[in-house]
Every structure is written in structure tokens, then in C-alpha cells.
Amino acid sequence: MSAEPTGDDRPGGPPGRWPADVVVGLVAAPGAAAEVAAELAADLAAALRERHPEVVWDLRVVEDGLVRPPAEDAEIVAAARERLLAEEWDLAVCLTDLPLAVHRRTVAAHASPVHGVAVLSVPALGAVGRRRRALQTAVGLVHALLGDDGAGDPAALRRRVRELATDPAGVDRGVGFTARVLTGNLRLLVGMVRANRPWRLTTGLSRALTAAVAAGVFALVTADIWRLADRFGLLRLSAVGLGSVVAICATLVVGAELWERARSRRVRKQVALFNLATVATVVIGVLTLYAALFLLALAGALLLVPSGLFAEGLGHRAALGDYVELAWLTSSLATVGGALGAGLESDEAVRGAAYTHRPDAGR
Template identity: 40%
Template sequence: MTHGGPHRPEIVVGLVATPPDHPARVTAQLRAELADRLAERVDADVRWIVREGWGDVAPRRDGGADALLDDLAQRHTDDGWDVAVCLTDLPLHADRVPLVAQTSARRRAVLVSLPALGLRQLPAVRAVVPDLVGRILTDASDERVPPSAREPAELASQVTAVHRAHGEADSGEWRYVASRLTGRMRLLAGMVRANRPGRALLGLSKLLVGAFGTAAFALTTSTIWQMGDALGPLRLTVIMLLGLTALVAWLIIAHDLWEKPDRDTSPELARMFNWGTVLTLALATAVSYVVLFVGTALAAALLIDNSVLEQTLQRPAHTTDYLTLAWIISSLATVGGAIGSGLEDEETVRAAAYGYHPEPDGWQDQKAR
């Protein structure tokens, strides 16, 4: 709760999400509570006004963080904001380590890379954005708020993803970076989170239907029963991995999901985009495989009588035989599912590519808010 008289100073903080996809959803949740958090963490005697606006559908890739900060500086000038805060799903780097956040007092802009925060992005944003805004106002010598008592190094310790801060107090330019190894792992996990693998999973419904059709046919083939009995766990594992790898590769090739470096996309950024795409598709196809395996195992238990299976295997049948049968059939059916994936809606499958941002339906630029 804020305090003070009716003539309290007013500070306008603008939130920008770019692109308006996953970052916009995080921004919408943050906006509802940011004013209270700024009053609590920065100054309760200020009337904090939080406004929201959407950035371009795809952020500029060629200039990295500085290009985004320049865009923010222009945006806060045009809209009359005091501070502009940008949340982006662009994986950024500084000195070859993941960049978590960057502040610029000269541009009165704050940039936060959501993937660098890992899986729990909203709690991390709630913790770091108020302190970054306070840091900006202190570095800009804004008289409406008292100087921040938190040093950048102390601020960095508030968020697990931040390893250390780089910059000089007199420049007002600070970079908050992650560790080289753990930070990269957290960045990749955050990219998968931002890429919404659940959307990719739901989008591959025809693939799953095609795989179930292949599995249903294979269940009636006694040769497959004998193959499953003859193959050991190692070979079955190899077949499963080959099937899943082939499916992911087919999706990438058939739908042109591979990001290629160009004048706007550096080789390192293209490589990160491709990692995000591959991991998202790998997770979606792995979950599809589990669904297929469970469905095939239940179908095998219902359709194949124990005596019939024993007659084919020429030995007593056990529960593990049904699971083995479901295992090999699911692995073979994933290849059949790749054929079904060719029938998927192009826009749906393309959404799994990390560097691809479809035109959003229903999003509006809310500069006037």
C-alpha cells in the first residue's frame, strides 16, 4: 500500500513484450502487480503507473541487446514513459555467456531475457524487475526516488540465474550475466519453456493418429510379436531412439524449421534457435511416444489373448511380453507417424521453430493504455 499526500510524484513505467507471444503472457501477469511491488521495493511515496505495449512481432536480431535498448529508448520517448522495461524471448549473450538482464540509465531502459531465467520465469521476473527499475532511477539521478541502497552485485544475488554484474557506476550501464556452464543449461531449458512445447504436442495430433493406425495394424502381425521376443532391451532402445530421431529430423526437414545464419542472424544465434527447436520437438515427440506406448500396451492386453500369444512365442507369456510388444510397435509406429506429420497444418508445425513468430490473432498495440 502506498502512502503520501495527494501531490505525490508520479513515475510511469512501460512494459514491452517482444515478440507478442510468450513474453506477452508473462508481461500481462507482471503488469497486474508491478505497481505494488515498485511501491514496496523502491518507494512507497511515489504514484507508480504501469502501462503496457507490444513490440514488433519479431525482435531485431542483428544488434542484440543494444538494438533492443535503442528501440526501448525511442519507445519511452514517444509514449512519455519514465522507464521502459522489455521482456523478450531472444537468447542474448555478453562476453560469450548468457545475458540475463541489462540496464541503461542514459536510455532509461531495462531489458530482461526470459530464457536466461530458466523454467520459473515469472517468479524471477517478479523479483528482479522492481530492483532493476530502482537501479535505473538511481543511476539516472532521478530526484523523485531516494537512491537505491542495493548495489548491483547485491541485486544480482537476488536471482539464482544471475551470476554476476558487469559495469561502472558512473556509466549507468549494467549487464547481469549467468555462469558459463549452468547458465547455458538454464538458457536452453528456458528456451524450451518459452517455445511452449505443449503447443507443439497439441499441434502434432495427426502424427499421433497416424502412429496409432500403424500400431493397430502391427498388433495383428504375429511376426512383430516374434521380433519383439527375439530382440533384447539394448536393440529395442536403439530402435526407439532411431525412430524418435528420424521423426524429429523429418519434421525439421519437411517443414523447413532449420534456422540458417544470415546478415540479420549470427551463427551463434542461429545455433541457439536450432537447439531450442530440436529440444522442443524432442520433448513433444517423447511425450507422444509415451502416449502411444500406453495406448498400444492397453490395446495389446485387450485384443491379444494370452493363449494366442503363448502359441506364437511357444512359451508361457507374461506381462513383460505385452510391454515388450508395445515397445517395438510404438517404435515402428513413430516412423509411420512421420508420414502423418506431413499432413499437419503448416502454420501449426512452424510454430515449433524457435525463431518463427506467427502474426498473433487478437493482439493489439496498447500504447494508449
């Protein structure tokens, strides 16, 4: 089933002066979900138009089961993302008849701001007041997809809506286009990344954490590493640290195929935002891991490496700066170990760690 765009009541005037539009796809599973979507389309368009009249809201309803049950939530998001790119939408809200869970907790709905996809479980709406709850939840989901962190800043949310609706002009492709997307959609991008909670990235990668800790412990108690840290100097320590961060970021992005390619002109901005948000999420997550490893290595060096033994290994008196250099090199080597561990993670585990699903966004 497909429907003509809903909520596209453009104001009068010459066509060239029409405001930009935001295309939202409502993807509904056959049956009860499709019935709810048909009722929801006009209500959602009116609610969004009332809250954000500065853009035209184009609601499009399609009937598509997307996945064959049983299916994980990540599969639904991935399938909805595929449909979003194929249909050239800006956002997608998927209505499913399957139960949803985030971190093993049952939820009524969740949103993935980086993907631009939200999922709503129709059975969780209940039998009484279903239309009202569906509308409230859907409006909350759209705001979550825009990177709304719940701080209640209407002006910031309006700016994100305008950024989403405006396509960069003047550059066709490549680095120039990506730079235009970055500078022209900075608030939207920051909201997406913040909603994605990148500092939690590595906590979901058990193999990467295990390998990082093991490599750090080995480096911390090895006399050769002590001498290398002492002789490397600032430039080499910086190069090793940067290389370790780049290594684990590349392993995560390339290994788990987190990078998207634009299939048409219309979705270039959508794909560019996704890739920028993905890279920013991974980089911030890895830098958080690196900082944590550095603090742990420094504490471990001060507590577990006696100054006399350390001085004997270095061949001179051990000062606080020597402990800092040892912690620096140790954290870099531990991050390299984390990159090796990340290579053993499944693609599903990496995607689950990289992309946060915000539960109950409509409440």
C-alpha cells in the same frame, strides 16, 4: 524512423570495465504504435535498469510495419525475428496496431521466448492510462522472453539476464562455440524451453498423431509384430526406438526449416540459443509422445490381446515381459508412422506447434 540507443548510461571507469549490454529493439508500426514506442523507450529502459542494474540496457526504436495486414500472429513474430537478426539485437518487442490472438483467444500481448520476440497490440491498451499499461506489459514481456515462468525467483531471473548479456569467448565457430553457449547459458536455455511447453508439441500436429495411432493399432494386432518383438532383444528394440525418435525429430526440424544459420558474428549466440532451444523442444515433445504411445500400447496389449492367442503366436507361454516388448516395438513403429504424418504437416502447422506464444505476459 530510428532512434539513438536509449538507457545506455554506462557507469564511469575505463571502457574495458563496462558491464555487458542487452540490446532490445522496439519495432513499431507507423502511426499510434510509433507514438507509444517513442514514449515507452525511456520508461522501459529505466524500469529494466532499476530491476537489473547488473547489465546495460540498450533500447533502440525503429518504425517498421513488418507485415501487410491482414496477417497472422506467427507472421508478425517471423518478420520481427528477421529484423532482430538483421539489426543484431538480443530481444525484440513489436508494437502493432493489429489485433492478436492465441489459440483463437484475443490477447493484449504475447511472447515467444525461443524467438526472442514479443508482440504488443496497441489498440488493446485502451485510451486511458495507455502509457502506464504499455510499460507494465512491456516489462512483463521482456521477463517472459528471458524464460521467466512466473515462479517469482528474482535471483534466477538476474542470472538469465547476465547470461543473455555475456557472449562466449575463445571459440570462433562450430561445435565448440555451440558447446560454450550451452554450458554458459544453461539456465537461460532451460527457461526458454520450459516457457515453450515442449510437452504440448505433438498435440498440435493432427496428421502426425493420426498416423502414429494408426500405425500403433496395426502393429498391435499383427502376429508377425508379436514374433519380431519376441526375437528382437534389448539391443534391437533400443535401436528401433532411438531411430524412430530421430526420424520424427529430423522430419520436424528439417522439413519445417526450423534450423537457423548465423548471418554475422554478433548474432551467433542468438542463433545458437534458438537452435538449441528448438532441438530441445522437439526432442522433449517427441519423447513425450513416445512415452504416451508406449503406455497406450501396453494398456492395449494387456486388454486386447488374449494371453492364449498371444502365447500361440509366440510359440511359448506369454509373460508380462513379452507384453512390454510388444508395447516397446509397437510404440517405436507408431512413432515412425508419426514421422510420416509429420512430413504431411504444413510448415506453418509445425512452427505453430513447436513454438509456444505466452499470452498476456504483461499482466
